[in-house]
Amino acid sequence: MSSGTTTQRTISYASSGVDIQAGDRAVEALKPSIRKTTRPEVVGGIGGFAGLFALDTEKYKKPLLASSTDGVGTKLVIAQKLDIHDTVGIDLVAMVVDDLVVCGAEPLFLLDYIATGQVVPEKIADIGAGIADGCRYAGCSLIGGEIAEHPGVMKADDYDISATGVGVVEADKLLGPERVKPGDVVIAMRASGVHSNGFSLVREALFGVGGMDLGTVIPEFATADRNQRTLGEELMTPTYIYAKDCLELIKECDVHAFAHITGGGIAGNLVRSVPEELQIEIDRSTWTPNPVFDVVQRAGSISEEEMERTFNMGIGMVAIVAPDQVDRSLAVLTARHVEAWTIGEIAAGDGGVKLTGSYQKAG
Structure with missing residues (x-):
């Protein structure tokens, strides 16, 4: 020992x-x-233990x-x-x-x-x-x-x-489903890109199946300011923040509801903002999805149904407004440099989202 x-x-x-x-x-x-x-x-x-904020009463x-x-x-x-x-x-x-x-x-x-x-x-x-x-x-x-x-x-x-x-x-x-009525119009606001949802599928499609690299230059991603943009640059495009635009829209127009298009796609999020007894009719032919979605879909051989269930497909926020407020709403958003357009309307029906038509093709 x-x-x-x-x-x-x-x-x-x-x-x-x-x-x-x-x-x-x-x-x-x-x-x-x-x-x-x-x-x-x-x-x-x-630096304190809690942040303090005085509500404006x-x-x-x-x-x-x-x-x-x-x-x-x-x-x-x-x-x-x-x-x-x-x-x-x-x-x-x-x-x-x-x-x-x-x-x-x-x-x-x-x-x-x-x-x-x-x-x-x-x-x-x-x-x-x-x-x-x-x-x-x-x-x-x-x-x-x-x-x-x-x-x-x-x-x-x-x-x-x-x-x-x-x-x-x-x-x-307070905005929400209880304000939405048949005849209301659905206005879309353009997404800046993939935003922050669906990246597990993005990575599998582009890098797992597609064998692509973040440094790959993709011709479809060229912009008026940049002749060449890489896959990495496109994927890192920050999510557009709509908060101030939506608040201004509320101030100037009769807005009944919004839908933030995140995980679950257009249908999955729109249905949360409309009463169960009303149907949301959306026409795909009213817009062209951002090029990144076509690149992801082709690289991964992903079905359209899966794409729409996962991604925003070019729409980051949706406003539902009274029919007589459409022109004014579009004017307010355009003045704030937000690309916006009508994509459908609210109708009496069996509930849910009905997507019709085919997306416009780029070019």
Whole structure:
């Protein structure tokens, strides 16, 4: 039996993979971006245990608070492969605030959550700057959040992001199915691309089945500003944020409902905004889907039914308005540089969504 002594290794939080100082540096790096999102109602600054926001009781007499939580999903895989992190925050904000505005709520503030295998302050600052940009586009404040380091659970370069947003709507101005009537018209607003849904199918179709590369130049993706755009550039196009456009539409026109076209596609989301006893009739021939959808469909040999069940097919938001409000609604959206057009109407029927016609072809 040995009579010697054994020296036990001393461990610490840092040796287990968590760098508190790196987290502090990341927060400091984020503060300038966060300050740019501040609204007058924000009380205090970043760094407290809770974010504080004073509701404007002069503006809202019978306020209803609306809340929404979401993430970006596997679009983050593309961001990590390209080492581009300053736009996924915009995607995150879009997914949250555009759910809020569907009921007529003005987005007020947002709290984010960033989980990563290793905190790299510069990367966290890029992600946070994108979240702050999204908040500015939506007109809401970023009032707090959390940066969590998960060594041993996540790879060092991996991260995930989510956020919760809160908005407010006057009780008697709440939008939704109960306002929708037969004869109402459905107006579409153009999507900026795939947005932030369906990326598991996108990746399988393009890279698994199609054998494509993120650096591949796709002729169909050329724009007036760029003669050549890669597959990676197209997939990383930030989700367009419709919140301010929808709020302006509510202010100027008789809007009955909105539908945010995310996972589940056009039919799956529209049906949530219309009474069960009414039928939604949509004419595919009224628009051409963004080129990226044709590229994905061809690469993966995906059926039209599966495409429509998964993707937005070129429409990011839908407004349902009274028949006499169509011209005014289109004018308001056009003035705000939103491509918009009528795609169908609400009719008496057996409920559900009826899609007719065929999509227009590009060119």
